Amino acid sequence: MGTTTMIDADRALPGRDTPIRTAEQHFVNFHPLQGPYPEGLEQAMFGLGCFWGAERKFWEADGVYVTAVGYSAGFTPNPTYEEVCSGRTGHSEVVLVVFDPKQVTYGELLKLFWESHDPTQGMRQGNDMGTQYRSGIYTYSDDQLVQAEQSRLEYQKALNEAGHPREITTEIQPAGPFYFAEDYHQQYLAKNPNGYCGIGGTGVTCPTGLDA
Numbered sequence: 001m002g003t004t005t006m007i008d009a010d011r012a013l014p015g016r017d018t019p020i021r022t023a024e025q026h027f028v029n030f031h032p033l034q035g036p037y038p039e040g041l042e043q044a045m046f047g048l049g050c051f052w053g054a055e056r057k058f059w060e061a062d063g064v065y066v067t068a069v070g071y072s073a074g075f076t077p078n079p080t081y082e083e084v085c086s087g088r089t090g091h092s093e094v095v096l097v098v099f100d101p102k103q104v105t106y107g108e109l110l111k112l113f114w115e116s117h118d119p120t121q122g123m124r125q126g127n128d129m130g131t132q133y134r135s136g137i138y139t140y141s142d143d144q145l146v147q148a149e150q151s152r153l154e155y156q157k158a159l160n161e162a163g164h165p166r167e168i169t170t171e172i173q174p175a176g177p178f179y180f181a182e183d184y185h186q187q188y189l190a191k192n193p194n195g196y197c198g199i200g201g202t203g204v205t206c207p208t209g210l211d212a
Helices: 051-059 081-085 106-115 142-161
Strands: 042-048 064-072 092-099 135-139 171-174
Touching: 042 051, 042 106, 051 064, 051 092, 051 106, 092 106, 092 135, 106 142, 135 142, 142 171
Parallel strands: 135 171
Antiparallel strands: 042 092, 042 135, 064 092
16 A cells, blocks of 8 residues: 655655656557657646556547556656655656547547546545555646646536535646656556456546537
8 A cells, every 4th residue: 555645855766867668659559659749739648546547548539649658746757666656756647648639629538537537535546545546637738727627627516416525636737747657557458458457437427528
């Protein structure tokens, strides 16, 4: 069981200057995992618990060019999985989503995010406990930030109307550095079809479609 208390920057692990090794291409669609990505595509980043199951939700969505799992919203540069799981880097397990806005809107990705996990659980998701499993939306533009914050209000209203008693704990902030996770984590459930997923939801439909 991981720690549920966020570490301070001055107590975080020092990390390293060199990125850890990861895959060169997406295991499912063979697109370049680390880019360069085609012109006109946009990026989004989400944390919704264990990134194995979370990533599959997004690579299956229409209009998504490539997905990758990694670590963000913490302090330690180029962390390893073991370091992140120790709770001593401050990072969240996240999914980077590169998408074509002509085929899928950011609002539709937000809808998928809210409906794919329970965003009211604080530093956990289901049986997975630790700061790395917290819910988060990490934005790449002012427009994404506005849409994310509005969607949180709309989904909280939907939860309340459905009788869900808890408040959303999802953090929303501008995206910081994204550190690619190790090769074996990328598209894990495509490589291990019977592997652990860890993704659930509240059963409440999100009304989000802000730029649809």
